[in-house]
Amino acid sequence: MPGRILTEHFRFMARGSGRLLGLGILASTVLTALPAGPVQAAAAGPLDQIETVVVIFAENRSFDNLYNGFPGADTFAGRPLSDFAQRDRDGSIMRELPPVWGGLTGRGVRNAVTQAMSAHLPNQPFRVDDPKGFNVPLSTLTHDLWHRFYENQMQINGGRNDMFVAWADSGAMPMSYWDGSRMRMWDVARKYTMADHFFMGAFGGSFLNHQWLACACAPFYPQADTSPAHPVISVVDPSGKALVVASNSPHSALDGVPKFVRDGNLTPDFHAVNTMQPAYQPSGNPAAAGQDARFADPGSPTTLPPQTEPTIGDRLSERSITWAWYSGAWQDVLDHGNHYPAPDFQYHHQPYNYYLNYAPDTAARQAHLRDGGLAGARFIDAIDHGTLPQVAFYKPQGNLNEHSGYADIQSGDQHIADLIDHLEKSPQWPHMLVIVTYDENGGLWDHVAPPKGDRWGPGSRIPAIIVSPYARRGYVDHTVQDTTSILKFLTERFHLRPLDGLTVRDRAIQAATGHPLGDLTTALDLHSTGK
Known part of the structure; x- marks a missing residue:
């Protein structure tokens, strides 16, 4: 039924401006069709002390990339770097790392590190800001890396984490790391709780991991093989976990970037796992000629039909819990279009814009998709005014957002630390929980193997910091958790019906580790606020 509704609506969108009444009816139908279930008053418990939950979602950093050496955390500091040698595509240990293809730093960067300068690095992790090495400051734009669904699984290599270079497009870059102790968020983490076994919810990149935060699901494109999207269906091997390597692919990572038969955005059974664009503006795909300007061209191979799976937002709304997705620069981009290098708005970072329930002209969109303002100004205003x-x-x-390639670490670190300063002074702070984490690893290596889960993840380890009057002070939480843990916490705190993907992931982690998926509560002391 959801697939049929989705497909018919997508066809409806393409027929021109006479769709708006029908759009409202369809959105209303989907909203009311979601089974509400009995809404029962739950007995008050310790979690009820937390009245406001804030999730800050940064970009593309593995734990080891920023927090190697963090006190009390599971890092590779102090261990022989040769322990982490990378294997080539044939499984052999590489004699050295390949250069960073195209150079470690972008064009126009002062004292740029070129491809030639990055050649012949030892086969081990290397520090980007080492004063005796590349000496690149945290304020520098560095090379971006592949961070895609199948490549991430191939890099993890069954938990050995030894093929990050072999299946990358950036040579040595996955093995880079920084001295994060100079970051402001390092100090925040030391003050509160650092979760050092927190993994990205899904393998791969930002698109799927934002969807995971919204629905714990992989979006679906019905009948993709007979749609405009058929050219972006991946070709994978029988395991379903790896791409088929092309016959003309370089045999060694030392010789160049790997090539695949087809590294697409959809799985062979039509789930969207790499970046697709929303059907509603703002979108990376403009409207088709004659189409309502608020929509994206459904004829583009990368426009995903509107989704109908239930989200955590839907579950919160079922229980009349107020919630919102605040997006920095949202309204500015709608009004003026995107601008580079700032705000450099990322369309695929807005998960609810992919859902029929939050289509243009719906009350849900107006209520829940909010403008965070340029540099977060409107979000900060809401913080300050409680x-x-x-x-x-x-x-x-x-x-x-700290994404390699188009954002530096320092600017994002300062921005998030400033947000924490405001949150700590907010009228809502005494009963607040803040989770600061990253959507995914950005293709960057981490030495800790993710636990075995389900088909979709979890993927590589990422930082997660729990900030709250209720957070354990100066604590490192070793509980196995992932992006789904945020949804689990919200489900438990607000007595929600669990999303199907949350239930599947929880069972998978239980089977793999002998313990249920963490729910953030091990970072909390609900009997002493620490005020």
Whole structure:
């Protein structure tokens, strides 16, 4: 039924401007069709002390990339770097790392590190900001890396984490790391709780991991093989976990970037796992000629039909819990279009814009998809005035999100630390929980193997910091958790019906580790606020 509704609506969108009444009816139908279930008053418990939950979702950093050496955490500091040698595509240990193809730093960067300068690195992790090495500051734009669904699984290599270079497009870059102790968020983490066994919810990149935060699901493109999307269906091997390597691919990572028969955005059974664009603006795909300007061209191979799976937002709304997704620069981009290098708005970082329930002209869109303002100004205003909803998600604009290639670490670190300063002074702070984490690893190596889960993840380890009057002070939480743990916490705190993907992931982690998936509560002391 959801697939049929989705397909018919997508065809409806393409027929021109006479769709708007039908759009409202369809959105209303989907909203009311979601089974509400009995809404029962739950007995008060310790978690009820937390009245406001804030999730800050930064970009593309593995734990080891920023937090190697963090006190008390599971890092590779002090271990022989040769322990982490990478294997080539044939499984042999490489004699050295390949150069960073195209150079470690972008064009126009002062004292740029070129491809030639990065040649002949030892086969081990290397520190980007080492004063005796490349000496690149945290304020520098560095090379971006592949961070895709199948490549991430191939890099993890069954938990050995030894093929990050073999299946990368950036040579040695996955093995880079920084001295994060100079970051402001390092100090925040030391003050509160650092979760050092927190993994990205899904393998791969930002698109799927934002969807995972919204629905714990992989979006679906019905009948993709007979649709405009058929050219972006991946060709994978019988395991379903790896791409088929092309016959003309370089045999060694030392010789160049790997090539695949087809590294697409959809799985062979039509789930969207790499970046697709939303059907509603703002979208990376403009409207088709004659189409309502608020929509994206459904004839583009990368426009994903509107999704109908239930989200955590839907579950919160079922229980009349107030919530919002605050997106930095949202309204500015709608009004003026995107601008580079700032705000460098990222369309695929807005998960609810992919859903029929939040289509243009719906009340749900107006209520829940909110403008965070340029540099988060409107979000900060809500913090300062104590007007945040009970659950607030915040996505920084592109130049402030720490993504390799188009954002530097320092700017994003300062932005998030400034947000923490405001949150600590907010009228809502005494009963607040803040989770600061990253959507995914950005293709960057980490030495800790993710636990075995389900088909979709979890993927590589990422930082997660729990900030709250209730957070354990100066604590490192070793509980196995992932992005789904945020949804699990919200489900438990607000007595929600669990999303199907949350239930599947929880069971998979239980089977793999002998323990249920963590729910963030091990970072909390609900009997002493520490005030």
